[in-house]
């Protein structure tokens with residue numbers, strides 16, 4: 132079997148005249164954690180949506196475990212989707228369901244697991260992210276942002292997925308809670324032996340969770356390599372982004388004051 136869990140080649144997606152993905156090539160090695168960085172509106176979410184099958188690319192190839200998924204029938208796609216867990220930006224919990232049922236939702240609705248068995252799994256996963264069983268009975272509105280992220284992480288790992296997507300996992304958290312979440316992500320991903328693909332603007336998060344990193348700019352991957360080399364890429368675009376400088380080759384599409 133190939134050592135690539137996800138292999139993307141020449142992926143293209145436009146909206147009208149706007150070319151958002153303009154020939155993306157990306158390799159996510161099995162069991163590793165790849166973090167994609169890039170400015171706002173550079174197509175990170177579109178890339179993830181294409182891999183998840185939530186959006187159809189115009190052309191190009193996406194292989195999961197060596198299987199081409201672009202153009203795949205919905206029924207086959209469903210099988211592939213079972214390999215995925217996802218932590219959404221903003222947690223995306225159902226307000227009307229108690230925490231345990233949020234965590235168990237995919238097990239009950241997606242896999243037909245009985246409620247009691249699913250609740251047992253949910254409580255175990257909540258414990259794995261440091262939340263006691265009493266939290267399982269609360270509703271999302273009763274939780275702080277950091278606790279909501281933990282619940283969201285517990286939900287992402289509930290079905291023990293082979294691949295986990297993290298969309299801006301630390302957005303909106305204070306730096307200490309962000310680091311707690313980063314450490315939990317590493318722990319959960321490693322204990323599952325999962326492959327992880329994340330998108331973030333948060334360089335602390337990248338340093339904490341990434342084995343590999345890639346930067347997307349103008350619809351292409353302009354640099355990829357080991358995350359520990361992120362400060363010495365020799366690429367002016369990456370350097371500007373990593374250091375958060377307003378001056379450099381990356382120009383923000385804003386009108387001058």
Ligand SMILES: Nc1ncnc2c1ncn2[C@@H]1O[C@H](COP(=O)(O)OP(=O)(O)OP(=O)(O)O)[C@@H](O)[C@H]1O
Pocket residue numbers: 146151169170171172173174175176177178
């Ligand atoms: N369904 C859509 N219809 C039209 N344009 C879209 C659609 N989805 C995304 N876009 C456009 O594609 C571009 C990339 O969007 P995307 O959400 O992938 O950016 P991003 O890199 O994830 O940004 P951010 O970091 O701000 O979340 C944006 O210009 C956006 O307006």
